[in-house]
Amino acid sequence: MYNVVDDVRREIQSGIIAGLARSGILEVLGDFSDRDIPVEYTREKAHGDFATPIALILAGKVKKKPRDVAETIVGNMDIEKDKTRYIQHVEIAGPGFINFFLGREWLEDVLKVILKSGAQYGRSDMGHGRKILLEFVSANPTGPMNVVNARAAAVGASLANILEASGHDVSTEYYINDAGGQINVLGASCELRYLELKGEDVEFPEWGYQGAYIVDIARLAMDKHSKKLEAMDAEKRGEFFRDFALSCMLEEQKASLARFGVEFDVWFSERKLVDAGAVQEVIEILTQRGMVYEADGALWLRTTEFGDEKDRVVVKSDGDYTYLAGDIAYHRNKLERGFDLLINIWGPDHHGHVIPTRAGLEALGYPGSSLEVLLLQFLSLMSRGERVKMSKRAGEFVTMDELIDEVGKDAARYFLLMRNIESHLEFDLSLAKEHSQANPVYYIQYAHARISSIFRQAEGRGINLSDTGGIDFSNLTEEIELDIIRKLASYPDEVAMSAIERAPNRLAGYALDLAGLFHSFYNSHRVINEDPDLTVARLGLSEAVRTVLANVLGLLGISAPHEM
RNA sequence: GCGCCCGUAGCUCAGUGGAUUAGAGCGUCUGACUACGGAUCAGAAGGCCGCAGGUUCGAAUCCUGCCGGGCGCGCCA
Numbered sequence: 001m002y003n004v005v006d007d008v009r010r011e012i013q014s015g016i017i018a019g020l021a022r023s024g025i026l027e028v029l030g031d032f033s034d035r036d037i038p039v040e041y042t043r044e045k046a047h048g049d050f051a052t053p054i055a056l057i058l059a060g061k062v063k064k065k066p067r068d069v070a071e072t073i074v075g076n077m078d079i080e081k082d083k084t085r086y087i088q089h090v091e092i093a094g095p096g097f098i099n100f101f102l103g104r105e106w107l108e109d110v111l112k113v114i115l116k117s118g119a120q121y122g123r124s125d126m127g128h129g130r131k132i133l134l135e136f137v138s139a140n141p142t143g144p145m146n147v148v149n150a151r152a153a154a155v156g157a158s159l160a161n162i163l164e165a166s167g168h169d170v171s172t173e174y175y176i177n178d179a180g181g182q183i184n185v186l187g188a189s190c191e192l193r194y195l196e197l198k199g200e201d202v203e204f205p206e207w208g209y210q211g212a213y214i215v216d217i218a219r220l221a222m223d224k225h226s227k228k229l230e231a232m233d234a235e236k237r238g239e240f241f242r243d244f245a246l247s248c249m250l251e252e253q254k255a256s257l258a259r260f261g262v263e264f265d266v267w268f269s270e271r272k273l274v275d276a277g278a279v280q281e282v283i284e285i286l287t288q289r290g291m292v293y294e295a296d297g298a299l300w301l302r303t304t305e306f307g308d309e310k311d312r313v314v315v316k317s318d319g320d321y322t323y324l325a326g327d328i329a330y331h332r333n334k335l336e337r338g339f340d341l342l343i344n345i346w347g348p349d350h351h352g353h354v355i356p357t358r359a360g361l362e363a364l365g366y367p368g369s370s371l372e373v374l375l376l377q378f379l380s381l382m383s384r385g386e387r388v389k390m391s392k393r394a395g396e397f398v399t400m401d402e403l404i405d406e407v408g409k410d411a412a413r414y415f416l417l418m419r420n421i422e423s424h425l426e427f428d429l430s431l432a433k434e435h436s437q438a439n440p441v442y443y444i445q446y447a448h449a450r451i452s453s454i455f456r457q458a459e460g461r462g463i464n465l466s467d468t469g470g471i472d473f474s475n476l477t478e479e480i481e482l483d484i485i486r487k488l489a490s491y492p493d494e495v496a497m498s499a500i501e502r503a504p505n506r507l508a509g510y511a512l513d514l515a516g517l518f519h520s521f522y523n524s525h526r527v528i529n530e531d532p533d534l535t536v537a538r539l540g541l542s543e544a545v546r547t548v549l550a551n552v553l554g555l556l557g558i559s560a561p562h563e564m
Numbered sequence: 565g566c567g568c569c570c571g572u573a574g575c576u577c578a579g580u581g582g583a584u585u586a587g588a589g590c591g592u593c594u595g596a597c598u599a600c601g602g603a604u605c606a607g608a609a610g611g612c613c614g615c616a617g618g619u620u621c622g623a624a625u626c627c628u629g630c631c632g633g634g635c636g637c638g639c640c641a
Contacts, residue, residue: 043583053582056621066621094583095621140641180641298639309567309637316639323641351568352636377569378635418589419577422569424634426576439603440589446603457600509578512588523596523605564603 001123003492004110009039011084022076048099055096066096107485108473114544115468122495127168136345138175141249142186145256145400154416157262158504161555166499171265179270187242193218256400282329291363306359328360344373379425407432410558414441418508447515451546452562475537480521511552
């Protein structure tokens, strides 16, 4: 998608290149192109609209003082000759920054582009259609979704949107861990609760899952399949409960995620992978490649060849595969499906697993860079100033559903996204419940709803904004108006940076900033006023703000209401 | 012991090479509509950016060491 800042950046870069070429510096630099010239937004207006520190960067290489380099470059730039649309004036400042002052045309162009692009504004083809598989949540199907899963869901879903908006071909996937021993524990727990419900004298073991949801599943089984169960022998009944409990849990997880607005392209079953012999196949390939050896009755993978601190067991001495073996097979399967890059969102407790898994892929001949793991830090829940304890075994946790019930989907998603993924997140439930109106998400949504309200007012007064192409934006002269446009101009860069840094929290902050600017503008200036031209221009500005707010909220997975 | 993450305002956190004033929200204090939605706005107070060195024209940001917190370090998943 076309965006004005890209044009400005190119103008500045080609101007600098021209200056470097005419001054003879370019020859000395060797491999150097316009892409090596950083163009930055300025923090202060006295520094112009954009600036480049290129003279400071090159000073060392050409062995001259930064300011002299800047003088030389600027002295050899000719804005008239180099024919630029936006640059009006160039200055050298501070230690050697080259500051660019643009005419107000660029700001007017920004608004025109936004109104023309609408929902497309902010999108780019930066990713060049790179195929990415983003796997996240992948919770064990042994309990309801909890708040940690909710954070992964919010971040993963948003990241998928952001990567897609920046030109990547993204597929989202949920890995169902339905082949491990914990499924047997789940089944057995439900079975024992079932026997209890029938009045049999059983002692519920410590290794069983204690949560009330286990009893719910047992009761459901009794209500629905009572006769069938009576006819089963112990072995059949065990199998039944394993499958029944698993499917109940999966349905519940899917329902919770759907309520949270998170959908996956693919639900991938570990058991099917194992049944299809994929793990066996991987072991065979690794054996052929000489990457494994036997010791102590087990089969070991030479992960130390790929930077691991010790080799890892892939086949246990009892003949079972380890979790690592299954995971290597799964990730090989992903790559075999034609993805260029695998991105996983894991909890910090899995960080020790990153290197072995990547080593497994390298042992199979894939590049280590094909697997990228984002370690999402935990969150702690606070309630009335005290930490809420969460333990699956003890059946104490706050579920995703409870979170949605208490603070709402939009607020929950915003709160879970607003922090850097590498930071611990403290989520105060009682505060979110009691003061939910102070949530930033309401502040942002209110700006959006407020603009819609302005348009309802305008329509009521017979003002129509159907022909946005003909708006004369030169009527916008207030400082706050220009500040808003600058903020709007930076939006495509913000999306691109969020994608590159895998940082949805950047956009959460951007949305808050933009909403704040608009609220400030609204309180100090009338959009609908006595001057028809100014009114139309401000309506155009408001529409641009509404468009960008809607776009950014969309990427975050939060609704943009027209009224609240 | 080793590895990863974190340490910034009373609290929760942005900022992760750029410009002699380090930002936001909450909390505290003072103000603002008989006009487009007061879920708003204007302003004030509040900082050895954990500590100490180093690299750089320039460090909250990069490197080293130390201190404090979290999480890992299994033939569990």
